[in-house]
Amino acid sequence: MNSLKIYSEKHISGYLSVRPGESKLGEKVNFISDLKLLRKNPAQFVIFGIPEDIGVRANYGKQGTSNAWEAFLGSFLNVQHNRFFNSEKVLLLGEINTYEEMKKAANIDVSDPNYHQKLGDLTELIDEKVSAVVKQIISAGKIPIIIGGGHNNAYGNLKGASEAFQNPVNALNIDAHTDLRSTEYRHSGNGFSYALKNGFLKKYSVHGLHENYTPEYIFREMDSSEDLQYHLFETLPQQDKVSAFGRSIDFVKQEKFGLELDCDAISNFPSSAVSPTGFSLNEVRELVKRAGKEKKCCYLHVCEAIAKDDFPTGKAISFIVTDFLKSRIHE
Numbered sequence: 001m002n003s004l005k006i007y008s009e010k011h012i013s014g015y016l017s018v019r020p021g022e023s024k025l026g027e028k029v030n031f032i033s034d035l036k037l038l039r040k041n042p043a044q045f046v047i048f049g050i051p052e053d054i055g056v057r058a059n060y061g062k063q064g065t066s067n068a069w070e071a072f073l074g075s076f077l078n079v080q081h082n083r084f085f086n087s088e089k090v091l092l093l094g095e096i097n098t099y100e101e102m103k104k105a106a107n108i109d110v111s112d113p114n115y116h117q118k119l120g121d122l123t124e125l126i127d128e129k130v131s132a133v134v135k136q137i138i139s140a141g142k143i144p145i146i147i148g149g150g151h152n153n154a155y156g157n158l159k160g161a162s163e164a165f166q167n168p169v170n171a172l173n174i175d176a177h178t179d180l181r182s183t184e185y186r187h188s189g190n191g192f193s194y195a196l197k198n199g200f201l202k203k204y205s206v207h208g209l210h211e212n213y214t215p216e217y218i219f220r221e222m223d224s225s226e227d228l229q230y231h232l233f234e235t236l237p238q239q240d241k242v243s244a245f246g247r248s249i250d251f252v253k254q255e256k257f258g259l260e261l262d263c264d265a266i267s268n269f270p271s272s273a274v275s276p277t278g279f280s281l282n283e284v285r286e287l288v289k290r291a292g293k294e295k296k297c298c299y300l301h302v303c304e305a306i307a308k309d310d311f312p313t314g315k316a317i318s319f320i321v322t323d324f325l326k327s328r329i330h331e
Contacts, residue, residue: 002097003096003097003128003129003132003133004035004048004093004094004095004096004097004129004133005094005095005096005097006031006032006033006034006035006093006094007031007092007093007094007095008031008033009031011094012026012073012077012092015073015074015077015078016077016078017078022080023080023081023082023087024077024078024079024080024081025076025077025078025079025080025081025085025087025090026076026077026078026092027081027087028081028087028088029043029077029087029088029090029091029092030042030043030088030090030091030092031091031092032091032093035133035136038091038136038137038140038142039140039141041091042088042089043088043089043090043091043142044089044090044142044143044328044329045089045090045091045142045143045144045145045325045328045329046091046093046137046140046142046143046144046145047076047090047091047092047093047144047145047146047147047321048092048093048094048095048096048133048144048145048146048147049068049069049070049072049073049094049095049096049146049147049148049149050069050095050096050098050126050130050146050147050148050149050153050303051066051067051068051069051070051095051096051098051102051148051149052065052066052096052098052101052102052126052148052149052150052153053065053066053149053150053272054098054101054102054105054119054122054123054126054150054152055119055123055126055149055150055151055152055153055186055187055188055191056150056151056152056187056188056272056304057105057116057119058116058119058120058122058123058152058185058186058187058188059116059150059152059181059187059188059189059190060116061150061188061272061273062271062272062273062274062306063272064270064272064306064307065148065149065150065271065272065303065304065305065306066098066102066148066149067306067307068147068148068149068303068305068306068307068313068314068317069095069147069148069149070307070314071305071307071313071314071317072147072148072313072314072317072318072321073314074314075312075314075315075317075318076314076317076318076321076322077092079318079322084326085322085325085326085329086329089325089329090325091142093133093137096126096129096130096133096149097129098126098129101122101125101126104122105119105122116185116187117185119187120185120186120187121185121186123152123186123187124186126149126152126153126156127152127153127155127156127159127186128156129156130146130153130155130156130157130160131155131156131157131159131160131163132160133160134146134156134157134159134160134161134164134299135159135160135161135163135164136160136164137160138160138161138164138165138298138299139164143297143298143299143300143328144157144298144299144300145299145300145301145302145321145324145325146299146300146301146302146303147301147302147303147317147321148302148303148305149303150187150188150272150303150304151175151177151179151188151189151191151260151262151303151304152186152187152188152190152191153191153301153303154171154173154179154191154192154195154258154260154301154303155186155191155192155194155195155200157258157260157299157301158171158191158192158195158200158201158258159195159198159200161200161256161258161298161299162195162199162200162201163200165256165298167255167256168199168200168201168202169200169201169202169255169256169257169258169298170201170202170203170204170205170251170252170253170254170255170256170257170258171192171195171201171203171204171205171252171257171258171260172205172207172248172249172251172252172257172258172259172260172291172297173192173204173205173206173207173260173261173262174207174208174259174260174261174262174265174279174284174287174288175206175207175208175209175260175261175262175264175265176208176209176210176213176233176262176264176265176273176275176278177189177206177209177210177213177214177262177264177273178192178206178209178214178218178222178230179191179192179193179262180192180193180196180218180221180222180228181193181215181218183197188272188304192204202227202255203227203228203229203251203252203255203257204227204228204229204252205228205229205230205231205248205251205252206229206230206231207230207231207245207248207287208231208232208233208236208241208265208278208279209230209231209232209233210232210233210234210275210277210278211232211233211234213273229248229251231244231247231248233265233277233278233279241279241283242283242286242287242290245287245290245291246290249290249291249294253294253296253297254296255296256296256298257294257296257297257298258297258298258299258300258301259288259291259292259297259299259300259301259324260301260303261284261288261300261301261302261303261320262303262304263302263303263304263305263317264278264304265278265279265284266278266279266280266281266284266316267279267280269281269305269311269313269316270305270306270307270308270311270313271304271305271306272304272306273304281316281319284320285319285320285323288300288320288323288324288327289323289324289326289327290327292323292324292325292327292328293327293328297328300321300324302317302320302321305317
């Protein structure tokens with residue numbers, strides 16, 4: 001599959017810091033040479049990255065989300081393989097091949113009156129690549145964990161999951177924004193809009209939504225639908241923002257649902273729309289653990305992060321991912 005760069009042990013050797021007497025996750029994870037081998041592999045979780053920021057730029061956002069995947073690998077592969085974490089349950093698949101799309105995006109003149117529309121066209125190409133990979137992973141009985149890129153990739157995740165299950169799926173989104181903007185062209189702000197429009201998404205809950213950055217037309221749309229729910233960050237209990245999360249889970253957990261985490265929701269986290277207010281990283285870790293325990297949670301997507309020299313972005317995402325894995329790995 002040209003849309004996917006499949007990894008081997010050779011691909012990750014440069015990320016590993018091997019020490020005598022220790023075992024690192026990167027030394028124990030599974031690899032495959034072909035997607036056709038997925039079903040036979042004993043791993044429960046399949047991790048892949050999306051190194052792109054085209055959808056973010058199409059949404060007038062800050063570029064840089066293309067580098068989160070590499071930053072994540074540098075930390076995640078050096079997690080200790082010990083009694084608390086069974087690395088052999090993990091398959092490191094590789095990354096979506098976004099080279100051509102990123103190259104074309106770089107060659108579009110920002111003064112072009114159709115600049116954002118053209119980026120949207122490229123975003124649609126990535127949609128197809130992402131959905132095809134997610135569909136194959138879920139059809140093989142595995143749980144995808146998707147890292148990097150903009151939140152435009154929620155559409156590919158939901159499309160792939162829906163096609164694998166042959167039914168619309170639900171979504172639980174920990175986010176400062178709804179990403180329910182209008183569907184004039186594809187970008188990071190309307191992945192869920194398109195998933196609803198095209199019948200891949202049924203019930204949708206946003207947890208931690210910010211009042212200041214949600215258009216009134218979206219509030220009206222959500223208020224008028226029984227399938228759309230939100231919990232405002234401003235109205236969550238100040239002393240315990242985690243306990244209220246149960247209501248968001250209850251809204252989606254009766255059917256298969258994807259767990260989406262936009263790093264914009266985390267206070268002062270380097271992201272495409274970094275915010276000085278929001279959940280703490282530790283609070284988000286608890287939310288991910290709680291959602292991950294739900295049997296019908298069918299994937300995790302961590303997006304919108306940007307790697308910075310002055311912030312351990314990769315390590316932060318690595319904690320989030322291992323929290324999710326540990327919440328499920330005993331199954």
